[in-house]
Amino acid sequence: MQTIESLEFGNYYHISNRGINSENIFKENRNHEYFLNLYNKHINPIAETLAWCLLKNHFHLLVLIKTLEEIHENNNQNEFKKIIPHQSFGNLFNAYTKAINKGYNRHGALFERPFKRKRIHNDAYLQSVIKYIHYNPVNHGFL
Numbered sequence: 423m424q425t426i427e428s429l430e431f432g433n434y435y436h437i438s439n440r441g442i443n444s445e446n447i448f449k450e451n452r453n454h455e456y457f458l459n460l461y462n463k464h465i466n467p468i469a470e471t472l473a474w475c476l477l478k479n480h481f482h483l484l485v486l487i488k489t490l491e492e493i494h495e496n497n498n499q500n501e502f503k504k505i506i507p508h509q510s511f512g513n514l515f516n517a518y519t520k521a522i523n524k525g526y527n528r529h530g531a532l533f534e535r536p537f538k539r540k541r542i543h544n545d546a547y548l549q550s551v552i553k554y555i556h557y558n559p560v561n562h563g564f565l
Contacts, residue, residue: 426536429507432489434472434542436551437511439533440480447522447532448478457481457518464514467497468507473555477562482555484542511537 429435441447448454454476465471465485473484487507488496519532542548 427539427541429487429511429539430541431487431493431507434484434486434548436540436542436555437483437485437537438481439515439537442531442534444479445532446478447480447518448476449522449526453522456521460514460517464510464517468493468505468510473552475555475558477559482558484548484551484555508539 448457457476461471469485469487471483471485473482475482490505493505515533515537522532523529542551
């Protein structure tokens with residue numbers, strides 16, 4: 423059984439996922455826009471995004487999960503609210519899946535589960551992931 427690494431506050435992560443059975447998850451440009459709007463709603467409050475790419479059947483994100491103090495400060499949250507970073511990503515993926523299923527008359531899972539997350543422990547690896555994400559479209563023949 424695969425161990426799933428939790429997302430910890432104050433750490434960098436390379437997050438990725440792809441369509442189940444390599445299915446396209448972005449069928450039209452408006453799908454990218456909708457995903458980014460949901461991303462803004464669910465992820466921007468809890469993470470800074472350093473790099474990203476959305477391809478037809480997969481995506482890559484490089485994020486810094488904010489500290490709990492930064493999250494509360496930036497969102498003007500005076501009352502205690504339990505914040506679980508991986509749940510924010512789950513909410514994003516679930517909301518997007520529901521919209522795609524409704525819009526394209528499909529049902530069931532859209533993404534492979536669980537989403538991949540790799541903690542970045544040093545600057546050299548951080549730079550490598552930034553380069554990897556930015557060159558990913560080129561590596562797949564899109565540029």
